[in-house]
Amino acid sequence: MASIKCFSASCWTILVARRISPSTFTPSLLGSVPNSQVITKALLHQDVTAPSCSVDQKKNFLLKTPKGTHDVDPKQMTIREKVFSIILKSFKRHGAEGIDTPVFELKETLTGKYGEDSKLIYDLKDQGGEQLSLRYDLTVPFARYLAMNKISHIKRYQISKVYRRDNPGRGRYREFYQCDFDIAGHYDPLLPDAECLKIMYEILSELELGGFLIKVNDRRLLYGILATCGVPDDKFRTVSTVIDKMDKISWDKVRREMIEEKDLSPEIVDRLGEYIRLNGGLAVLEHLCNDSLVSQNTMAMEALSDLKLLHSYLEIFGVADKVTFDLGLARGLDYYTGVIYEAVLLRGPEEPHNVPDNDTDKIAGFGSIAAGGRYDDLVGMFDSKGRKVPCVGISIGIERILSMAERKAEESFKNIRTTETQVLVASAQPHYLEERMRLITALWSSGIKAEMLHKKNPKLLSQLQYCEKTGIPLVAIIGEQELRDGVVKLRDVTTREEVNIPREDLIKEIQKRTS
Amino acid sequence: MASIKCFSASCWTILVARRISPSTFTPSLLGSVPNSQVITKALLHQDVTAPSCSVDQKKNFLLKTPKGTHDVDPKQMTIREKVFSIILKSFKRHGAEGIDTPVFELKETLTGKYGEDSKLIYDLKDQGGEQLSLRYDLTVPFARYLAMNKISHIKRYQISKVYRRDNPGRGRYREFYQCDFDIAGHYDPLLPDAECLKIMYEILSELELGGFLIKVNDRRLLYGILATCGVPDDKFRTVSTVIDKMDKISWDKVRREMIEEKDLSPEIVDRLGEYIRLNGGLAVLEHLCNDSLVSQNTMAMEALSDLKLLHSYLEIFGVADKVTFDLGLARGLDYYTGVIYEAVLLRGPEEPHNVPDNDTDKIAGFGSIAAGGRYDDLVGMFDSKGRKVPCVGISIGIERILSMAERKAEESFKNIRTTETQVLVASAQPHYLEERMRLITALWSSGIKAEMLHKKNPKLLSQLQYCEKTGIPLVAIIGEQELRDGVVKLRDVTTREEVNIPREDLIKEIQKRTS
CATH class of the missing domain: 3.40.50.800 (Anticodon-binding domain)
Structure with missing residues (x-):
C-alpha cells in the first residue's frame, strides 16, 4: 500500500504545515501572498501532486477495480437498461411485487446454505459488533425476509447484485446482477413451477439471444437414482458436484473422477452413467417410469409423476418445445428440494426452434444463463417454529446475457446513443x-x-x-x-x-x- | 453464533449419517422404507428442524438485518420506484449518461478522501489478496473511474447504495441510496455549477415534499474568512467540522467548543462568529465584498466574485428564489475546492415559495436531503501525471426523502398498489x-x-x-x-x-x- 511505503497524503500535509512556521506564515498574510495560497490549497485539499511524495505514491498506487469486478460504461449501461426493462416487464406481467434487502446479511444467515461454495462468501471485517457477509444470492435473503416478516405467500422479484469470490473468467465476475422471480406459498402442485419456467422462456425469447434450451430435472429423481444405483447416501452431495461437471467435461473424465476421487466402484458408476446421461422429452420420463430399478424408488416415482404433470402445464403455456429433461442436471446449491432447471444458449446464430430429443451437442460453451428450482425447506430453517413456506423461483444471470447483448450491439450499431437529449x-x-x-x-x-x-x-x-x-x-x-x-x-x-x-x-x- | 454454541447443521448431518450404518440403511432399501426417506430428506436438505439441535439453534439464531440496514417491502418499493423515476427523468432531461461502479473499491482508493469520517468506512476481511472497502459515496469511485479511463469530460448520473458505519437514527441508515449527477470537464466558470443547482431545484420541486431551501457557500470563502479572522491554517479542517454543527446546536455551544476544544481565543471566535452566522441573498455577498478585512483576502474575493456570477445564472434558471448564501455551511468531505451547497426542507406543509433573507428558522430538523459542490483536485489525485479534471456535482440523499414520501403516501392512499396486474x-x-x-x-x-x-x-x-x-x-x-x-x-x-x-x-x- 502506498501509505506504508511512502508518506501518506495527510502525513505530508502535516510535514509541510510544520515546515512553514507560524511566524513567517501568518494567516493575515494569506490573502496577499499568492505562493502561500498555493501551499495552503495543497494543504487543505491534500493535493498529492505536491513534490516530495508524488512520484513514489503514484508508482505504488494501483488504479484498478477489485479483482473480478468491473465498471460499467455509458454504452454498456444503455444496453443494461434495455435488458433490465425486458426482464422487469415480464416479472410485472406476471403480477410480481418488488422487494429489496441489504447487500450484506448476518454471517449466520448465510451459514449452511451453499454447501462447498460457502468458501466463496465475502466476509466483512468485524468492526465492533456483528459478523457480516455479502449476500451470495438473492434466494437466502428472500427466505430470511419471509420468515422474519411471517409472510406465507408472495410473488416477488428482486434485481440486485450478489457476490462470490470465484475465479473470474469469460462472463464470470465476483460481483454480478441476479434478476430473481419467486413464488412463495402453498399452492396446487407444479402450477407455480410452470409459471416460473414460462417467465424464463418469455425473457430468453424476448432478449433475442438466439436458440436456447431449458434443462429440467428433480432433486428427488436424482437422489432416487443415486440410491437405486447403490451410491452411499453420505456421498450424494459430493457425487452430485461431479455430475454437475458433465456439461463441461467428457463422461470418461467424470467417470474416472467418481471412481478415483469419490471412491465409487466402477460397477456403481457405470450403472449410474446409464441414467444420468439420459435426456430428452416426455419419452425419457416414460422410460424411467418403466425402469425396473427406478420404479421401486418412491421418491423417484413421486418426482417422475410431478415432472409429467409439469410437462402437461408447459405444453399449455407453449413452453414445452424448449424444455428437455436432463437426468445429469444436479445444481450446486444445497437448498433445492424438488424440480430444478437451468437454461443454456445453443451455438450458432440461427438455431432451429425445436430441440431434437437426446441432442444437447449444440449447447454453447459458457454455462447457464438462468436457473432455479423448488426449495420448500429454506424458509423453515429461519422460522422459530420451523413453519415451512414452499417456494420456487428463477434467477436470470444477467452478466453473460449482457456480454452477449453488448457484443451484438457492437456489431449492429457502432454509435449507440447513451443519452436521450432531444x-x-x-x-x-x-x-x-x-x-x-x-x-x-x-x-x-x-x-x-x-x-x-x-x-x-x-x-x-x-x-x-x-x-x-x-x-x-x-x-x-x-x-x-x-x-x-x-x-x-x-x-x-x-x-x-x-x-x-x-x-x-x-x-x-x-x-x-x-x- | 449458533454454529459454535450448538452443532452446526452440517455437523449434525455427518453425525446422523454415521449413526445409521450402511448395513442397516442400504441405498436399495431407500425406496421402500418411508421412515428412512424422512431422515434422508433431512440429511440432504440440512433440515434444521430435526430433533437434537433445533431448539438451541433456534434460540440462538438472530432473525434480523444487520444494524442500521433494513428491508424494503413492496409498498415502499412502489414509492421508491416513483421517486427514482422522477430523479432519473431530471438527470436524463439534462443529457446525463449512466455509469456503474463496483460496491467495493481497493481500500487505498478511499484512503485520505473523507477526513475524520474515514473511520466510518466498512472494510472487508482480507481473504487472500486485496484490501477492500465498501464505497462511502459515489464521488470518489467516479473520480477513480475518470482517471482510470482517462475521461476528460462527461455528464454522468449514478444511482447506487453507499455504506457508512454511522450511528443509525431517524432516516439515517448504514446502507442508503445516493442519486448523483456530476459534470466533469474544463468549462466556463460556474455554468456547470448552475446546472447542478438547477437539477437539485427541479427534483426537489417535482417530488413535492414541501418548502425547501438551498444553502450555498464556497470553500475558498470559508477558508479565506478563517484566515482573515486569525484561525491558524492547520486548524481549518477541525474548526470547519465545528462550524458544520451550527444547524444542529446553538451558536453559544459552537462558540464554547471552538474555545475549549479547538483552543481558539475568544477574540478570534467572536470575530469569526460575525461572519459565519451571516446568510441571505445577494446583499450578503455585497456586504462581504465591502468588508475591510475580507476584501484583502484574494481567495475569498475570488469566491465572492464567482458566487455573484453563479447568482446571476441561477436567476436566469429560475432557481435563485430558493437559494440562500450561508457562510456557516462547511460540508464535511475533504475533497471540495469551490462552491458547496446543501438542500434542507422547511418546516410545515405550506411554506411560502420565497425565502426571506436572514431567515433559516424554519428549517426542518433532520438535516440535508441533497448536497454537493465543486471538487477540482480529486481526479488528479488518481492520475499518474496529476492531470486534473475539474468536477462539480450533486448527491440526492434518498432515504430521508423516501421516509417522508412513505409517510405522505401512508396518509393519502392506504391501499397503495404494489403490482400492475390488469x-x-x-x-x-x-x-x-x-x-x-x-x-x-x-x-x-x-x-x-x-x-x-x-x-x-x-x-x-x-x-x-x-x-x-x-x-x-x-x-x-x-x-x-x-x-x-x-x-x-x-x-x-x-x-x-x-x-x-x-x-x-x-x-x-x-x-x-x-x-
Missing part, C-alpha cells in the same frame, strides 16, 4: 449565453430533454459536432435576427435542414419531431 | 384449470399483465377477493357457457358490472379499459 440549444454568435440559458430553462420546464455547451461563446461548428458525436437530433439556434423576429432556427442534424419556428410553437415542434 | 383470469366452475392457462397464455403473449390463482379449482369468491385485496381492476371469467359461446365474461371489480366479450376482442377491450 435538442441542443445553440447560438452562432457570441454574447448569447444568457439567451441560451433562458431558452433552455423554458424547454426543461416543459419536460424537453435539452443540453447546451457550458461555454460562454462556443463556435457553431463545435456545437454541431457535439450533436453529431452524441446523437442529438435537433439544434435550436438563436441569434440577433431570431430574437428580433421572435423565432428559433430549428436545425435537423442529419438532413441539415433549417426552419424558423415561432418561439411559442417550438416546444410542440420539438415534441412532434422527436416522438 | 386482469385476473378466473373461473366460477371446477375443472377449468387448463382453460384458464390457455387464456392467460394468450393474454401474456399480447403483453397483458395477468394473473391466475395457482389452484386447480379455486372458488369464485376467493378469486374476487384476491382482486380486491391487490387492486386488480378486471376479472376475465370463463366457464362452460362462455367456452361454448366463444366469449369471456369481463367483470369490473369496482362496479361489479359484467359483460360478455367475444374472445377475439378481449385483448383490445382489456387494453382499452386499463390504458
